[in-house]
Amino acid sequence: xxxxxxxxxxxxxxxxxxxxxxxxxxxxxxxxxxxxxxxxxxxxxxxxxxxxxxxxxxxxxxxxxxxxxxxxxxxxxxxxxxxxxxxxxxxxxxxxxxxxxxxxxxxxxxxxxxxxxxxxxxxxxxxxxxxxxxxxxxxxxxxxxxxxxxxxxxxxxxxxxxxxxxxxxxxxxxxxxxxxxxxxxxxxxxxxxxxxxxxxxxxxxxxxxxxxxxxxxxxxxxxxxxxxxxxxxxxxxxxxxxxxxxxxxxxxxxxxxxxxxxxxxxxxxxxxxxxxxxxxxxxxxxxxxxxxxxxxxxxxxxxxxxxxxxxxxxxxxxxxxxxxxxxxxxxxxxxxxxxxxxxxxxxxxxxxxxxxxxxxxxxxxxxxxxxxxxxxxxxxxxxxxxxxxxxxxxxxxxxxxxxxxxxxxxxxxxxxxxxxx
Amino acid sequence: xxxxxxxxxxxxxxxxxxxxxxxxxxxxxxxxxxxxxxxxxxxxxxxxxxxxxxxxxxxxxxxxxxxxxxxxxxxxxxxxxxxxxxxxxxxxxxxxxxxxxxxxxxxxxxxxxxxxxxxxxxxxxxxxxxxxxxxxxxxxxxxxxxxxxxxxxxxxxxxxxxxxxxxxxxxxxxxxxxxxxxxxxxxxxxxxxxxxxxxxxxxxxxxxxxxxxxxxxxxxxxxxxxxxxxxxxxxxxxxxxxxxxxxxxxxxxxxxxxxxxxxxxxxxxxxxxxxxxxxxxxxxxxxxxxxxxxxxxxxxxxxxxxxxxxxxxxxxxxxxxxxxxxxxxxxxxxxxxxxxxxxxxxxxxxxxxxxxxxxxxxxxxxxxxxxxxxxxxxxxxxxxxxxxxxxxxxxxxxxxxxxxxxxxxxxxxxxxxxxxx
Numbered sequence: 001x002x003x004x005x006x007x008x009x010x011x012x013x014x015x016x017x018x019x020x021x022x023x024x025x026x027x028x029x030x031x032x033x034x035x036x037x038x039x040x041x042x043x044x045x046x047x048x049x050x051x052x053x054x055x056x057x058x059x060x061x062x063x064x065x066x067x068x069x070x071x072x073x074x075x076x077x078x079x080x081x082x083x084x085x086x087x088x089x090x091x092x093x094x095x096x097x098x099x100x101x102x103x104x105x106x107x108x109x110x111x112x113x114x115x116x117x118x119x120x121x122x123x124x125x126x127x128x129x130x131x132x133x134x135x136x137x138x139x140x141x142x143x144x145x146x147x148x149x150x151x152x153x154x155x156x157x158x159x160x161x162x163x164x165x166x167x168x169x170x171x172x173x174x175x176x177x178x179x180x181x182x183x184x185x186x187x188x189x190x191x192x193x194x195x196x197x198x199x200x201x202x203x204x205x206x207x208x209x210x211x212x213x214x215x216x217x218x219x220x221x222x223x224x225x226x227x228x229x230x231x232x233x234x235x236x237x238x239x240x241x242x243x244x245x246x247x248x249x250x251x252x253x254x255x256x257x258x259x260x261x262x263x264x265x266x267x268x269x270x271x272x273x274x275x276x277x278x279x280x281x282x283x284x285x286x287x288x289x290x291x292x293x294x295x296x297x298x299x300x301x302x303x304x305x306x307x308x309x310x311x312x313x314x315x316x317x318x319x320x321x322x323x324x325x326x327x328x329x330x331x332x333x334x335x336x337x338x339x340x341x342x343x344x345x346x347x348x349x350x351x352x353x354x355x356x357x358x359x360x361x362x363x364x365x366x367x368x369x370x371x372x373x374x375x376x377x378x379x380x381x382x383x384x385x386x387x388x389x390x391x392x393x394x395x396x397x398x399x400x401x402x403x404x405x406x407x408x409x410x411x412x413x414x415x416x417x418x419x420x421x
Numbered sequence: 422x423x424x425x426x427x428x429x430x431x432x433x434x435x436x437x438x439x440x441x442x443x444x445x446x447x448x449x450x451x452x453x454x455x456x457x458x459x460x461x462x463x464x465x466x467x468x469x470x471x472x473x474x475x476x477x478x479x480x481x482x483x484x485x486x487x488x489x490x491x492x493x494x495x496x497x498x499x500x501x502x503x504x505x506x507x508x509x510x511x512x513x514x515x516x517x518x519x520x521x522x523x524x525x526x527x528x529x530x531x532x533x534x535x536x537x538x539x540x541x542x543x544x545x546x547x548x549x550x551x552x553x554x555x556x557x558x559x560x561x562x563x564x565x566x567x568x569x570x571x572x573x574x575x576x577x578x579x580x581x582x583x584x585x586x587x588x589x590x591x592x593x594x595x596x597x598x599x600x601x602x603x604x605x606x607x608x609x610x611x612x613x614x615x616x617x618x619x620x621x622x623x624x625x626x627x628x629x630x631x632x633x634x635x636x637x638x639x640x641x642x643x644x645x646x647x648x649x650x651x652x653x654x655x656x657x658x659x660x661x662x663x664x665x666x667x668x669x670x671x672x673x674x675x676x677x678x679x680x681x682x683x684x685x686x687x688x689x690x691x692x693x694x695x696x697x698x699x700x701x702x703x704x705x706x707x708x709x710x711x712x713x714x715x716x717x718x719x720x721x722x723x724x725x726x727x728x729x730x731x732x733x734x735x736x737x738x739x740x741x742x743x744x745x746x747x748x749x750x751x752x753x754x755x756x757x758x759x760x761x762x763x764x765x766x767x768x769x770x771x772x773x774x775x776x777x778x779x780x781x782x783x784x785x786x787x788x789x790x791x792x793x794x795x796x797x798x799x800x801x802x803x804x805x806x807x808x809x810x811x812x813x814x815x816x817x818x819x820x821x822x823x824x825x826x827x828x829x830x831x832x833x834x835x836x837x838x839x840x841x842x
Contacts, residue, residue: 071514079508083508092492092493092495095492131718132715134714169712268518269518269720270718292552294553296692297718300721
């Protein structure tokens with residue numbers, strides 16, 4: 001899964017420095033003229049790395065920034081063992097150019113894992129290992145365009161990062177409203193969207209789950225129109241109150257392309273994602289993947305296969321879930337204490353929650369003030385596509401996975417002070 | 422560097438199975454109709470992996486197949502140590518989304534290394550770590566098209582694999598003849614090529630070195646027209662008779678984009694390449710790289726930085742050079758003994774040589790017969806773009822890096838038998 005926070009950031013940093021010209025619904029193009037400041041939401045994080053500032057600050061993630069796991073939890077010892085074993089047992093021939101889809105062993109392990117944990121029905125033949133979910137979306141966008149699609153339905157509110165990514169790949173965005181049951185399929189059907197991107201397990205950012213009736217309506221839409229559903233299963237491993245809802249793909253593998261990654265469970269820097277596609281798209285996606293890079297690095301693919309096979313990935317997820325849940329509870333407790341006028345919405349899942357603010361609060365101004373105070377919340381209005389906000393109150397998207405209960409408590413106190421000011 | 426043999430293979434396998442429609446000079450498009458057999462040169466290797474056959478055959482590379490290093494020489498112990506050290510010393514923040522260009526530490530090490538070994542003048546700010554050279558060419562093709570370029574000059578004879586790759590990325594190919602001094606710059610200047618791709622250190626497949634006068638003419642062409650030179654430095658680490666000629670990029674960093682990879686020195690399956698670009702292309706390439714995948718996997722990048730810093734990469738190159746040279750000598754000896762009617766051309770460098778055959782020999786038929794006999798030579802005529810071969814005799818491109826002197830001797834004896842038959 002592409003982290004919302006960070007894809008936003010990548011694109012918006014590029015925009016902010018005048019490298020990309022992002023225009024709503026009009027595609028992102030490379031600037032032909034000298035960089036100019038873009039009139040856009042400014043990302044909460046200070047520039048990182050030598051692209052934008054001094055190298056090697058080693059800074060931790062900003063508190064409340066959504067989309068970032070706790071990188072200190074990366075299982076270094078277990079990953080080292082898995083990598084060593086992969087390196088020791090790989091055959092020489094494995095080091096040659098291989099299948100552009102990725103190491104067969106990983107595709108087999110992954111199909112089994114996603115079947116077990118997400119009720120996905122993926123044939124390793126139709127499963128691609130990608131450079132993060134970002135590449136998966138790019139490959140799909142290219143293939144959609146080849147098949148004549150020019151528009152894609154996206155959830156509103158939704159991820160600004162994904163929006164930038166899809167427009168950079170030449171698709172025009174068709175916003176479709178999200179309500180308490182998830183995507184409004186009637187509105188989708190009435191639109192000219194040639195495909196749709198959804199987050200059924202835990203909608204970003206609202207946190208609603210796509211209701212069973214809507215799931216069936218959505219599959220009916222795809223079946224009736226021959227259009228493609230893209231399921232972004234971005235944080236489905238993290239549900240704290242019950243077993244997660246199975247993915248949509250498992251209900252109709254011929255209608256749904258399935259995207260995921262290790263970015264939330266291990267680390268975004270692994271750049272390890274996957275894309276399962278309906279059988280009739282396999283050949284087009286294969287050609288795109290071969291053209292993109294002839295396939296990804298084999299040794300870490302084999303190491304990830306080891307980690308899946310030995311149960312290390314499951315163990316990591318169990319550990320992370322416990323920690324995340326504790327942090328979520330701490331954040332909610334702090335909100336109740338310090339921000340009684342706000343309301344937390346969305347199911348108990350993922351790495352972020354939505355803080356709904358009283359009507360009339362300018363969430364963009366509040367997020368900007370929080371940024372100046374060293375925090376990383378994203379205003380809910382930045383997640384909306386239309387110029388005038390549709391139904392829905394102002395709010396903030398708050399990440400909680402990367403910081404301790406004390407840090408979260410202190411951040412919420414700061415937010416409360418800003419809201420009172 | 423993208424292995425010629427294998428890019429040919431990847432594209433031609435896709436073509437052969439009807440997945441890509443490769444048309445000379447017309448771009449490769451995804452087949453809209455059911456697979457049909459492509460009327461093309463058939464790749465010498467049997468299909469590998471589950472894409473085309475049973476998984477895990479563990480087969481070694483076919484004898485005489487060009488473009489493949491000896492995968493048994495991959496320095497597993499040294500790479501394991503470098504990776505462990507990278508994993509141990511990486512900061513948590515390194516595991517987050519990073520600079521799309523790649524880990525700053527690797528870009529700095531690489532710029533130093535390429536300066537020292539190839540006389541490249543690369544600023545880490547303008548250096549991109551890519552998923553093999555394949556991604557580097559794809560990024561460049563996309564950026565060229567954004568800047569209005571639709572055509573690219575390519576060497577004739579040249580790499581069929583690169584041709585397929587560039588056309589898959591939407592560029593029209595303009596063949597430019599290669600003579601004993603390398604690319605004919607006068608012919609390039611008379612053409613409508615918006616950019617040119619060259620292999621100055623060891624032209625593929627002829628093995629000629631771009632002559633000093635031609636280098637200056639080429640740079641003048643770029644300076645005069647504002648067009649881009651793309652230098653594919655694909656096997657420049659391997660020169661056996663003298664120090665390699667410095668790269669073209671070092672003479673004019675503002676005119677030349679520089680592409681390389683570890684595919685020949687370590688293994689193609691690492692998918693680790695690099696792209697240095699003139700300063701004025703940095704922003705466009707950055708936007709393309711971010712859109713492609715937000716950057717590559719960080720841990721192997723840091724491991725490669727370790728390997729460069731500790732001298733392990735230099736040691737591996739020294740070891741490989743010794744072995745390759747011995748194998749090249751063995752192949753040439755066998756050719757003198759068994760194929761006295763043939764002539765070896767090209768400088769003592771790289772992982773392949775060209776065997777020029779007596780006029781009138783059908784090199785495609787000979788290569789096909791060799792394929793049936795289990796060998797992997799590529800006919801020289803497959804490296805030519807025009808339908809009627811330009812100046813130049815029939816011949817075979819023979820790889821020697823992956824096999825022992827005895828295996829090479831035996832393969833040449835088989836070839837001689839086929840030629841006599």
